[in-house]
Amino acid sequence: MRIQMLGTGSAFAKAFNNNNALITVDGRRLLLDCGITAPRALHELGYSFNDLHAVLITHIHADHIGGLEEFAFQMKFVYGRKPILYIADTLVAPLWEHSLKGGLQQDEAETLHDFFEVRPLPAGVSHELLPGLSVELVPTRHIPNKPNYSMLFNGFFFYSGDTVFDADLLQSLVSERGVRVIFHDCQLHSPGVVHASLPQLLTLPDELQDRIYLMHYGDDQPEFIGRTGRMKFISQQKEYEVERLTFSE
Numbered sequence: 001m002r003i004q005m006l007g008t009g010s011a012f013a014k015a016f017n018n019n020n021a022l023i024t025v026d027g028r029r030l031l032l033d034c035g036i037t038a039p040r041a042l043h044e045l046g047y048s049f050n051d052l053h054a055v056l057i058t059h060i061h062a063d064h065i066g067g068l069e070e071f072a073f074q075m076k077f078v079y080g081r082k083p084i085l086y087i088a089d090t091l092v093a094p095l096w097e098h099s100l101k102g103g104l105q106q107d108e109a110e111t112l113h114d115f116f117e118v119r120p121l122p123a124g125v126s127h128e129l130l131p132g133l134s135v136e137l138v139p140t141r142h143i144p145n146k147p148n149y150s151m152l153f154n155g156f157f158f159y160s161g162d163t164v165f166d167a168d169l170l171q172s173l174v175s176e177r178g179v180r181v182i183f184h185d186c187q188l189h190s191p192g193v194v195h196a197s198l199p200q201l202l203t204l205p206d207e208l209q210d211r212i213y214l215m216h217y218g219d220d221q222p223e224f225i226g227r228t229g230r231m232k233f234i235s236q237q238k239e240y241e242v243e244r245l246t247f248s249e
């Protein structure tokens with residue numbers, strides 16, 4: 001499994017694109033979140049929306065779904081096919097009613113299903129997204145009363161979908177679920193109200209920090225290079241072989 005971040009920036013970052021990723025398995029590409037900057041970021045890497053097998057969504061903040069209107073319109077009017085949208089079952093209605101309907105709907109009968117092959121995913125069970133890639137949605141805390149999901153891929157790779165610091169969850173993922181690689185959102189400055197902050201992540205034991213790669217950071221990230229304990233920053237646009245990340249580099 002290879003992962004290439006389209007961006008590693010926080011919602012307000014300007015030096016980095018939104019924290020969205022391309023996961024590639026056997027030549028098939030899954031887009032993981034599609035924020036405001038995703039259409040341009042894909043283009044800069046030489047991809048079009050038509051090169052994607054599916055998109056998977058963590059939650060409905062704009063840095064994670066703000067590019068879906070263009071994705072839907074391009075697939076309908078430029079490429080003439082419906083893309084697969086994997087999304088938590090609890091987010092299907094909010095995504096349409098609260099985010100996409102205003103731009104996409106052109107007659108009253110149109111719904112999300114007219115633009116996407118919607119695959120609602122219950123949390124807590126494994127789903128095959130493409131051959132060789134499975135996911136379990138893990139509900140994580142981000143904004144009170146707004147559903148949000150982190151992703152456990154192939155049983156060993158945990159990708160946070162914007163979450164507050166939760167040391168107990170990270171510990172149980174490693175000791176009970178056998179997680180070997182963790183990509184975690186990281187707010188560089190305290191307090192981490194809706195994200196994990198770097199000072200909080202630095203309290204984790206070495207055996208956890210060794211597995212953690214930091215993403216979703218602010219524009220002052222260069223000032224923090226060398227100040228992340230045993231954790232490492234993930235770079236945007238660089239492609240990583242996930243199985244080879246643990247305890248290497």
Ligand SMILES: O=c1ccn([C@@H]2O[C@@H]3COP(=O)(O)O[C@H]3[C@H]2O)c(=O)[nH]1
Nearest residue numbers: 010011012061062063143162193194
């Ligand atoms: O209660 C709140 C809600 C939101 N925010 C900011 O808005 C951003 C929305 O995208 P994000 O989830 O990547 O990051 C969030 C924060 O930067 C906040 O500081 N406190």
Ligand SMILES: [Zn+2]
Nearest residue numbers: 011061063162
């Ligand atoms: Zn975000």
Ligand SMILES: [Zn+2]
Nearest residue numbers: 059061142162
């Ligand atoms: Zn968010």
